[in-house]
Amino acid sequence: MRHYLPLTFLMLTLAAAFSLVDAADSSNAKPPAHASPLELxxxxxxxxxxxxxxEEMPLSEVLREISRRSDINLFLDSLGLQEVGLTxxxxxxxxxxxxxxxxxxxxxxxxxxxxxxxxxxxxxxTSRTRSLGKPYVVSYPVADLAVPIPLAGPVxxxxxxxxxxxxxxxxxxxxxxxxxxxxxxxxxxxxxxGSIQPHAASQSLVIRQTSKTHQRIxxxxxxxxxxxxxxxxxxxxxxxxxPEDFWEQIGLDLDLDKQKTARPQPQNNGPLGGIxxxxxxxxxxxxxxxxNARTNLIQAPQVTLLNAQTAGVTNYTAGGKQHPLxxxxxxxxxxxxxxxxxxxxxxxxNPESSAAxxxxxxxxVSDRQTILIEIAQQKTxxxxxxxxxxxxxxxYKYTSxxxxxSFLLIRPKxxxxxxxxxxxxxxxxx
Numbered sequence: 135m136r137h138y139l140p141l142t143f144l145m146l147t148l149a150a151a152f153s154l155v156d157a158a159d160s161s162n163a164k165p166p167a168h169a170s171p172l173e174l175x176x177x178x179x180x181x182x183x184x185x186x187x188x189e190e191m192p193l194s195e196v197l198r199e200i201s202r203r204s205d206i207n208l209f210l211d212s213l214g215l216q217e218v219g220l221t222x223x224x225x226x227x228x229x230x231x232x233x234x235x236x237x238x239x240x241x242x243x244x245x246x247x248x249x250x251x252x253x254x255x256x257x258x259x260t261s262r263t264r265s266l267g268k269p270y271v272v273s274y275p276v277a278d279l280a281v282p283i284p285l286a287g288p289v290x291x292x293x294x295x296x297x298x299x300x301x302x303x304x305x306x307x308x309x310x311x312x313x314x315x316x317x318x319x320x321x322x323x324x325x326x327x328g329s330i331q332p333h334a335a336s337q338s339l340v341i342r343q344t345s346k347t348h349q350r351i352x353x354x355x356x357x358x359x360x361x362x363x364x365x366x367x368x369x370x371x372x373x374x375x376x377p378e379d380f381w382e383q384i385g386l387d388l389d390l391d392k393q394k395t396a397r398p399q400p401q402n403n404g405p406l407g408g409i410x411x412x413x414x415x416x417x418x419x420x421x422x423x424x425x426n427a428r429t430n431l432i433q434a435p436q437v438t439l440l441n442a443q444t445a446g447v448t449n450y451t452a453g454g455k456q457h458p459l460x461x462x463x464x465x466x467x468x469x470x471x472x473x474x475x476x477x478x479x480x481x482x483x484n485p486e487s488s489a490a491x492x493x494x495x496x497x498x499v500s501d502r503q504t505i506l507i508e509i510a511q512q513k514t515x516x517x518x519x520x521x522x523x524x525x526x527x528x529x530y531k532y533t534s535x536x537x538x539x540s541f542l543l544i545r546p547k548x549x550x551x552x553x554x555x556x557x558x559x560x561x562x563x564x
Contacts, residue, residue: 172255179206180236180257187229194222196242197259204235207256214260218247251345266344269327274351277337279358280308305332305339312339316354317347364441364550366467366476370434371420371543372450374460377428378539384422386415408497408507416504416543432459438549441469460540461509467546475500476546482509504545 169177184203188196194210201208210222228242239250239257249265250257258265280303309330313321320326320343328343341351411419423431432452437445448462466479475498482493499505521528 169252170255173252176206176252176255176257179204180239181234183232184235184238185231186238189227189229190225191227192223193220193226193246196226196228200235200238200242206235208250209256209258211258211260211264214248214258214264217261217264220246220248266346269342269344270348271340271342272348273333273336273338273340274355275336275338276305276308276355277303278362279355280304280337303334303337305334309339312341312351312354316350317343320344320347362440364469364473364548365438366441366469367436367438367547367549368445368465368467369436369545369547370447372430372432372434372459372461373419373423373541373543374430374432375428376423376539376541380422380426380429384415384418386419408495408505410499411504411506411543413504416545419506419543434459439467442466461542463509463542465544469548470498473501473548473550476548478505478544478546480507480542480544482542499544499546501546501548504543507542507544509540509542 182204184200186196186199186203188199197208197210200206212222215221215224224246226242226246228238230238230241239259243249243259247262248259249262250259251265251267252258253267282304309332312330313323317326317328318324320328322329328347329341331340332338333340341348343351420431423429432450434447434450437447439445444464444466446462446464447459449456449458451457461482463480463482465481468477468479469475470477477496477498479496480494493509495507497505497507
């Protein structure tokens with residue numbers, strides 16, 4: 135199977151994810167993996183809330199009080215102070231109540247062009263420039279962020295050519311994102327000291343940067359990977375050759391329901407239409423379809439996709455064998471920002487036209503609700519005996535009778551991997 139996540143969506147996902155990271159200060163980063171026990175203790179202490187009210191007090195006295203209340207070892211770098219024209223006796227004023235120690239330090243130091251950094255198991259107060267430290271090299275594995283996500287099924291004929299041109303790994307988009315959003319002025323492309331080089335053999339990025347920038351890059355990668363933890367499970371049923379009187383038997387008037395305002399309707403309702411059904415209506419519909427001799431009920435394979443991934447559903451299994459669907463479809467679900475709705479972009483082949491012809495619709499469905507979409511109307515042809523006008527002979531001819539209709543039931547379920555793992559390991563709730 136070959137399939138690809140559209141590059142534009144990947145870039146939107148990356149940019150949206152980093153907007154969350156960039157809003158937070160770099161001090162929000164996690165401690166490095168090689169941190170000592172004392173450094174880990176200090177990182178935890180920085181997360182604890184304190185209250186502080188001091189007016190026109192020497193900077194050294196204010197820092198000493200923060201150190202006492204937070205149980206943090208603070209060191210005031212005199213060279214860093216000189217660099218920005220300050221002394222330990224520079225008067226400062228601060229009044230805060232019940233906020234994290236790291237936030238107190240940020241509020242106090244930022245107006246003075248100072249910053250803090252963890253160094254030699256203490257929190258060093260120095261100039262913002264000196265806090266960046268010397269650049270060093272880190273190799274980041276990025277295969278999960280740079281390799282295009284494949285389609286979950288056959289590639290449509292009109293996409294085969296473009297899919298074949300998609301690179302195996304896209305370092306360029308990820309590098310552009312990092313350099314344009316993480317300390318943009320620090321990269322060698324604009325005269326800085328930082329550099330990024332892709333290493334294809336290990337599918338990693340080799341980055342030379344300062345400690346602060348490395349922390350921000352790690353935050354970015356963490357957030358991007360968290361965004362990829364969202365998945366969507368699609369449960370689909372096809373109903374073929376549905377007669378008009380079928381709906382009367384279950385008390386559902388499709389044409390009337392489409393006009394009702396009381397029944398929830400999908401947003402962005404496309405040309406194929408669609409109505410939202412309750413769980414009770416779905417159960418009744420499936421039960422009646424199974425017992426109706428004229429209706430063909432097909433349960434398609436349940437498909438689980440990453441957010442915005444595209445699945446091609448062209449076959450179903452019956453009697454241990456694969457059978458082609460009368461209306462193959464390609465579906466792309468996209469989760470809403472609040473994770474309550476799924477936008478379904480659906481393309482369904484038109485058997486009356488060429489193989490490449492597709493019907494397209496877009497519907498928005500709430501999580502774990504079911505939408506019923508009409509995908510085709512067909513005329514049933516039956517042989518009838520007619521008398522020819524010239525000879526009077528009786529011959530068989532095929533004529534079309536009342537239309538039958540085909541429908542698709544789709545029920546999306548949003549899966550958040552982190553929540554699934556918590557439920558798995560927490561066990562049954564008491």
